[in-house]
Amino acid sequence: MLVNLISDTVTQPSEGMLEAMFSAQVGDDVFKEDPAVNAFEEEVSTLFGKEAALFFPSGTMANQTAIKLHTQPGEQLICDHYAHVYNYEGGGVSFNSGVSCKLIQGERGKITAQQIEASINPPDFYHSPKTSLVCLENTTNKGGGAVYDIETIKSINHLCGQKGLALHLDGARLWNALEVTGEDPKLYGALFDTLSLCFSKGLGCPIGSVLVGSKLQMQEALRIRKVFGGGMRQAGYLAAAGSYALKHHRKDLKLDHQKAQEIAAVLNTCSFVEEVQPVETNILIFSLKQGLDEAAFIQKLKENNILIIGLGKGKLRMVTHRDYTAEHHHYLLTTLSKMEEYA
Numbered sequence: 001m002l003v004n005l006i007s008d009t010v011t012q013p014s015e016g017m018l019e020a021m022f023s024a025q026v027g028d029d030v031f032k033e034d035p036a037v038n039a040f041e042e043e044v045s046t047l048f049g050k051e052a053a054l055f056f057p058s059g060t061m062a063n064q065t066a067i068k069l070h071t072q073p074g075e076q077l078i079c080d081h082y083a084h085v086y087n088y089e090g091g092g093v094s095f096n097s098g099v100s101c102k103l104i105q106g107e108r109g110k111i112t113a114q115q116i117e118a119s120i121n122p123p124d125f126y127h128s129p130k131t132s133l134v135c136l137e138n139t140t141n142k143g144g145g146a147v148y149d150i151e152t153i154k155s156i157n158h159l160c161g162q163k164g165l166a167l168h169l170d171g172a173r174l175w176n177a178l179e180v181t182g183e184d185p186k187l188y189g190a191l192f193d194t195l196s197l198c199f200s201k202g203l204g205c206p207i208g209s210v211l212v213g214s215k216l217q218m219q220e221a222l223r224i225r226k227v228f229g230g231g232m233r234q235a236g237y238l239a240a241a242g243s244y245a246l247k248h249h250r251k252d253l254k255l256d257h258q259k260a261q262e263i264a265a266v267l268n269t270c271s272f273v274e275e276v277q278p279v280e281t282n283i284l285i286f287s288l289k290q291g292l293d294e295a296a297f298i299q300k301l302k303e304n305n306i307l308i309i310g311l312g313k314g315k316l317r318m319v320t321h322r323d324y325t326a327e328h329h330h331y332l333l334t335t336l337s338k339m340e341e342y343a
């Protein structure tokens with residue numbers, strides 16, 4: 001038995017998903033002639049109450065396309081200093097769009113309208129880069145799966161409207177946030193110009209992200225995706241997986257959240273643990289008591305067939321997912337309890 005908690009991207013497609021993929025009706029999506037892709041894009045745009053959607057091979061490409069869509073070279077976007085678009089997209093913001101990032105020290109990856117307002121460069125002060133875009137992330141990745149309060153987003157949406165800034169959501173794990181809050185995706189569709197959504201995280205697809213926005217924006221996004229090399233041919237096999245996940249996997253996210261809570265509860269009783277950050281969804285970040293070596297701890301777990309990752313600066317991370325079974329869960333909790341001698 002191997003318990004892999006390094007990310008929620010390690011899942012294998014379920015049997016039902018594979019069957020849905022096998023039976024997909026496909027065509028050449030570069031000519032927009034793949035019925036499964038077209039149906040999936042419509043399904044997602046309808047879910048969010050947006051005009052159009054576009055299927056992408058990765059969340060990174062969906063985010064990078066959105067950033068290119070909303071900016072001109074030399075301009076600046078505003079995001080939290082933990083943001084995926086800033087930290088984990090290979091410097092794409094500057095490489096692809098010629099844009100810089102104004103970073104905000106938010107709370108667990110979340111920022112407020114006041115913080116954003118203070119970070120906007122004066123529009124007529126031509127010495128500084130022109131601020132044109134705000135990027136939020138929900139749930140936050142480096143922030144430990146934290147969920148935005150909808151009121152915060154509403155005030156950010158209001159500010160962006162006032163200041164003429166575009167607002168993009170990196171919603172790689174928005175499904176997890178929606179599971180916790182029970183909010184209607186349409187509410188999110190109404191508050192953001194564009195949203196990216198991952199299907200290869202908690203929803204368990206092998207690949208795939210979707211960008212939603214207006215019809216005009218998605219026409220332009222199609223061109224940008226082409227430039228980025230993201231045109232796909234019979235991608236309907238992959239879109240069929242996404243469509244299946246929406247219908248059959250989405251409801252299971254609450255199990256991932258429950259298990260993360262239960263792991264946190266056990267870690268909180270372990271003498272070798274210094275702090276467990278609040279667990280809101282499926283990401284759990286914790287630290288060891290001073291003097292304990294993270295690398296040795298990770299190695300010790302590995303010897304017990306449990307994989308987790310270190311985030312640096314003394315932080316360790318576990319991410320629950322649909323292939324982390326009840327049996328894995330039981331084994332992990334017992335192993336952690338038995339690691340007392342480690343301290």
Ligand SMILES: *Cc1c(COP(=O)(O)O)cnc(C)c1O
Pocket residue numbers: 057058059060061063084085137139140141170172173198200201209
């Ligand atoms: C995973 C993730 C992405 C996209 O990652 P890809 O590996 O390119 O699909 C984007 N934003 C956040 C917050 C993520 O966690």
